[in-house]
Amino acid sequence: MATVALKPATMAQALTRAMRDAMAEDPTVHVMGEDVGTLGGVFRVTDGLAKEFGEDRCTDTPLAEAGILGTAVGMAMYGLRPVVEMQFDAFAYPAFEQLVSHVARMRNRTRGRMPLPITVRIPYGGGIGGVEHHSDSSEAYYMATPGLHVVTPATVPDAYGLLRAAIASDDPVVFLEPKRLYWSKDTWNPDDPQTVEPIGRAVVRRSGRSATLITYGPSVPVCLEAAEAARAEGWDLEVVDLRSLVPFDDETVCASVRRTGRAVVVHESGSFGGPGGEIAARVTERCFHHLEAPVLRVAGFDVPYPPPMLERHHLPGVDRILDAVARLQWEAGH
Amino acid sequence: MTVMEQRGAYRPTPPPAWQPRMDAAPLLPDPEPYRVLGTEAAAKADPGLLRRLHAELVRGRRYNAQATALTKQGRLAVYPSSTGQEACEVAAALALEERDWLFPSYRDTLAAVARGVDPVEALTLLRGDWHTGYDPHEHRVAPLSTPLATQLPHAVGLAHAARLKGDDVVALAMVGDGGTSEGDFHEALNFAAVWQAPVVFLVQNNGFAISVPLAKQTAAPSLAHKAVGYGMPGRLVDGNDAVAVLEVLTDAVRRARTGGGPTLVEAITYRVEAHTNADDATRYRGDAEVEAWRDHDPILLLERELTGRGLLDEDGIDAARQDAETFAAALRERMNQDPSLDPMDLFDHVYAEPTPQLREQRALLTAELEAEQEGSH
Ligand SMILES: Cc1ncc(C[n+]2csc(CCOP(=O)(O)OP(=O)(O)O)c2C)c(N)n1
Numbered sequence: 001m002a003t004v005a006l007k008p009a010t011m012a013q014a015l016t017r018a019m020r021d022a023m024a025e026d027p028t029v030h031v032m033g034e035d036v037g038t039l040g041g042v043f044r045v046t047d048g049l050a051k052e053f054g055e056d057r058c059t060d061t062p063l064a065e066a067g068i069l070g071t072a073v074g075m076a077m078y079g080l081r082p083v084v085e086m087q088f089d090a091f092a093y094p095a096f097e098q099l100v101s102h103v104a105r106m107r108n109r110t111r112g113r114m115p116l117p118i119t120v121r122i123p124y125g126g127g128i129g130g131v132e133h134h135s136d137s138s139e140a141y142y143m144a145t146p147g148l149h150v151v152t153p154a155t156v157p158d159a160y161g162l163l164r165a166a167i168a169s170d171d172p173v174v175f176l177e178p179k180r181l182y183w184s185k186d187t188w189n190p191d192d193p194q195t196v197e198p199i200g201r202a203v204v205r206r207s208g209r210s211a212t213l214i215t216y217g218p219s220v221p222v223c224l225e226a227a228e229a230a231r232a233e234g235w236d237l238e239v240v241d242l243r244s245l246v247p248f249d250d251e252t253v254c255a256s257v258r259r260t261g262r263a264v265v266v267h268e269s270g271s272f273g274g275p276g277g278e279i280a281a282r283v284t285e286r287c288f289h290h291l292e293a294p295v296l297r298v299a300g301f302d303v304p305y306p307p308p309m310l311e312r313h314h315l316p317g318v319d320r321i322l323d324a325v326a327r328l329q330w331e332a333g334h
Numbered sequence: 335m336t337v338m339e340q341r342g343a344y345r346p347t348p349p350p351a352w353q354p355r356m357d358a359a360p361l362l363p364d365p366e367p368y369r370v371l372g373t374e375a376a377a378k379a380d381p382g383l384l385r386r387l388h389a390e391l392v393r394g395r396r397y398n399a400q401a402t403a404l405t406k407q408g409r410l411a412v413y414p415s416s417t418g419q420e421a422c423e424v425a426a427a428l429a430l431e432e433r434d435w436l437f438p439s440y441r442d443t444l445a446a447v448a449r450g451v452d453p454v455e456a457l458t459l460l461r462g463d464w465h466t467g468y469d470p471h472e473h474r475v476a477p478l479s480t481p482l483a484t485q486l487p488h489a490v491g492l493a494h495a496a497r498l499k500g501d502d503v504v505a506l507a508m509v510g511d512g513g514t515s516e517g518d519f520h521e522a523l524n525f526a527a528v529w530q531a532p533v534v535f536l537v538q539n540n541g542f543a544i545s546v547p548l549a550k551q552t553a554a555p556s557l558a559h560k561a562v563g564y565g566m567p568g569r570l571v572d573g574n575d576a577v578a579v580l581e582v583l584t585d586a587v588r589r590a591r592t593g594g595g596p597t598l599v600e601a602i603t604y605r606v607e608a609h610t611n612a613d614d615a616t617r618y619r620g621d622a623e624v625e626a627w628r629d630h631d632p633i634l635l636l637e638r639e640l641t642g643r644g645l646l647d648e649d650g651i652d653a654a655r656q657d658a659e660t661f662a663a664a665l666r667e668r669m670n671q672d673p674s675l676d677p678m679d680l681f682d683h684v685y686a687e688p689t690p691q692l693r694e695q696r697a698l699l700t701a702e703l704e705a706e707q708e709g710s711h
């Protein structure tokens with residue numbers, strides 16, 4: 001087997017590459033959004049696509065999120081495969097009606113006759129010092145909408161593999177890009193034929209025996225860091241990266257929790273009505289007899305996303321995660 | 335002269351002279367709604383077309399009456415009637431070629447039927463056995479859209495996609511006067527004009543959005559005037575003059591097909607019935623207003639023209655009514671059958687492949703239904 005040269009690449013580059021490869025392979029793939037053409041997007045994730053494929057394939061649209069997604073619906077009806085970029089999490093809200101009332105329902109409404117293979121890319125989450133409206137974690141809204149897949153990568157290779165899968169999917173996918181990981185680097189060979197990651201499978205990022213940290217997207221590196229720090233306390237933590245919030249991989253999550261007997265869900269989104277409540281309920285329903293302690297949540301506060309100078313207090317960090325782990329009733333069992 | 339001015343270098347160069355991006359005048363709608371019937375132009379209308387329109391309108395009127403009757407018999411959950419608006423409904427369908435697409439709203443089942451959709455399938459949403467009953471690709475009719483104006487950007491996207499693929503396909507999207515206040519109306523028109531998409535927007539101004547009259551909806555001189563702000567032509571037409579509506583829409587479709595870009599058409603019409611069978615129109619309008627429109631009924635206008643020119647006699651009118659009766663009887667009979675329901679449909683079309691969670695919920699309902707079956711034996 002030939003060895004392939006692994007090069008360091010950023011998550012942003014992997015995402016760009018995924019769109020580039022999809023566009024090269026499939027002429028029906030069209031990228032559209034605000035500033036995605038000449039500029040290459042405010043995060044440069046669509047850099048070079050307009051140049052390589054022309055403005056008809058990578059289009060600077062008027063500034064109107066409902067219009068962008070609404071026209072993408074019509075394009076998909078006619079057989080195209082639109083990849084829509086929303087500039088920021090909070091600026092996707094104008095498109096919410098199109099997403100909920102049409103994108104998520106068209107397949108079901110027409111009994112499968114009119115599927116909408118649309119990918120909606122949304123940079124999300126905080127940690128970049130963004131001023132108001134630039135750091136929301138809006139995944140709970142999308143998770144609560146049947147008909148959408150909700151996917152979020154945490155690593156460079158996953159960014160490529162999951163975005164390829166999202167674009168190839170015949171269902172609409174809300175593809176949440178953890179914006180503070182855009183510049184995270186990993187060794188990865190972009191010229192190696194990549195395996196497209198199946199949507200709906202979680203992955204164990206770190207094996208451990210003491211407790212499971214269930215997390216996704218921007219919180220994955222934080223949990224891995226917490227797991228390293230926990231070794232000093234004598235805890236061997238397992239970290240599960242969900243990758244896909246919908247469909248939810250009960251199997252991988254529950255297999256891990258049954259092994260460890262303890263679980264903490266970690267995310268930036270607020271805890272009240274957030275994904276963690278659903279995850280904790282699912283784990284409790286399925287793994288009750290294996291649990292040594294209630295499933296805990298470490299989440300953002302239930303406040304509008306804080307201004308940049310205060311966001312460090314809001315974001316789940318290593319200490320808050322370790323505090324939660326400490327509350328997993330160790331004295332009772334082990 | 336001050337020292338600063340003497341230095342000269344501080345004097346800014348004037349910006350380039352401002353230019354309008356296009357001449358707005360040709361985009362403006364006519365001051366009066368365009369009419370053909372009752373004018374000299376009507377003499378030029380093809381007698382065959384007039385008779386066809388008449389037959390379609392009579393059938394459409396009967397369809398509306400039948401559907402409303404079905405609500406009273408509990409066979410339809412609700413029906414938003416297009417009684418009085420048949421000219422717009424029929425013309426929207428007839429203005430299109432087979433390869434074109436129609437984007438109807440909840441009020442436009444008649445347009446879908448006139449385009450060839452099976453009336454039972456067109457009424458599925460309103461019967462409530464499923465959402466969209468027809469295959470949108472079969473007659474190129476998008477699902478009836480209920481959230482106001484949300485179908486308009488779809489029409490723009492589809493028309494744009496067709497153009498990108500090199501197909502000379504046109505999309506015609508229908509919306510009400512109230513719907514023009516929605517953001518999606520604005521966004522769709524803007525996208526259509528910027529992209530020069532081959533799309534025609536047909537606004538049926540029927541005077542009301544449920545109870546709210548147009549005066550509370552807009553301060554624009556007319557809805558057709560809104561086109562100008564987007565850089566597309568606005569056309570105003572008498573929506574009860576079937577010949578005029580068909581002509582204006584056909585022109586707009588031809589313009590779109592030949593690369594001329596989008597058009598906004600406002601058709602002035604009137605919602606003769608209440609908003610739906612569930613609405614009580616006496617709470618917001620008087621009989622006199624409705625009566626005033628009866629003399630401007632789309633079928634009446636056509637019959638006057640046809641009989642006046644000796645193109646149609648009582649026998650001809652009877653024949654059209656008889657044809658409509660046959661159509662209504664067949665619809666009634668089919669709607670009186672209970673629809674067949676499969677509860678598993680709930681789970682089977684949410685995604686291409688059901689999620690593990692949906693599989694579990696499907697199994698749960700299956701078990702419940704089996705238990706119900708056993709219980710009833
Ligand atoms: C986004 C949205 N808001 C409110 C409604 C409820 N609604 C249904 S029909 C209607 C009035 C629409 O009036 P108009 O656009 O003039 O169409 P018409 O019913 O007269 O054909 C309203 C408010 C809706 N369907 N969608």
Ligand SMILES: [Mg+2]
Pocket residue numbers: 510511512538539540541542543544
């Ligand atoms: Mg109206």
